[in-house]
Amino acid sequence: MAVPPETNEAFLREVDEELRRDELARLWKRWGRVLLVVIAVGLIALAAFLWWRDYQAKQAGIEGEKLSAAIEQLSSGRTDQAIPTLRELSKSSRSGYRAAAQLALGAIDSQKKDPKAAIAAFAAVAKDEKIGKPFRDLALIRQTTMEFDTLPPDQVIARMKPLAAKGSPWGGSAGELIAVAQLKAGRPTEAGATFAGLVGDPAVPPSIRSRAAQMASVLGVAVNPVAQPSLSR
Numbered sequence: 001m002a003v004p005p006e007t008n009e010a011f012l013r014e015v016d017e018e019l020r021r022d023e024l025a026r027l028w029k030r031w032g033r034v035l036l037v038v039i040a041v042g043l044i045a046l047a048a049f050l051w052w053r054d055y056q057a058k059q060a061g062i063e064g065e066k067l068s069a070a071i072e073q074l075s076s077g078r079t080d081q082a083i084p085t086l087r088e089l090s091k092s093s094r095s096g097y098r099a100a101a102q103l104a105l106g107a108i109d110s111q112k113k114d115p116k117a118a119i120a121a122f123a124a125v126a127k128d129e130k131i132g133k134p135f136r137d138l139a140l141i142r143q144t145t146m147e148f149d150t151l152p153p154d155q156v157i158a159r160m161k162p163l164a165a166k167g168s169p170w171g172g173s174a175g176e177l178i179a180v181a182q183l184k185a186g187r188p189t190e191a192g193a194t195f196a197g198l199v200g201d202p203a204v205p206p207s208i209r210s211r212a213a214q215m216a217s218v219l220g221v222a223v224n225p226v227a228q229p230s231l232s233r
Contacts, residue, residue, distance in 0.1 A: 086101045099128070099132070119147060176198065
């Protein structure tokens with residue numbers, strides 16, 4: 001009596017499944033522990049990453065609150081109360097908070113007539129390549145301003161020239177330092193031209209343009225003030 005095709009197919013499927021189970025059993029016996037270790041390590045790494053990200057976010061929030069409180073204290077004249085917090089933040093691993101705190105400490109030291117401490121604070125920001133360039137440029141300007149009387153004029157000009165380029169956020173301050181250094185070096189013609197250039201640059205703050213216009217006039221240089229927009233229509 002012939003065996004129906006369905007029976008043959010069922011038998012073959014059972015044999016195939018049994019072989020697969022045996023193969024899986026051998027593979028698990030050989031690699032099962034290794035696989036468990038790999039999965040466990042992956043889960044631990046993921047958990048550590050999620051914890052670190054959450055910790056960083058919380059720490060950033062805490063430092064932001066501390067910086068805001070210190071700024072409020074400075075604004076209300078409570079400088080001595082703000083200093084400990086600023087010193088703590090000046091060692092932050094977050095470059096933005098670190099830069100803001102160091103710049104504030106430098107400003108406090110300059111107000112307290114402690115130029116060495118102020119210069120050191122500004123220089124620390126200017127040399128810190130992990131800090132954004134606008135912060136570093138501002139710090140270099142403040143450092144150079146504090147050191148101006150002790151630096152050769154040409155050194156001041158060399159420092160400030162890249163910062164005075166068109167489009168620089170600190171072009172007005174850097175240009176003003178260059179012009180004063182040119183005067184100090186006994187080059188009034190160059191200084192007058194630099195002052196005149198500041199007057200005609202709409203990107204330069206009005207206070208600097210006003211001073212530059214006065215200095216250019218004293219030096220006998222004609223200037224073309226930036227036209228102010230009319231409020232009437």
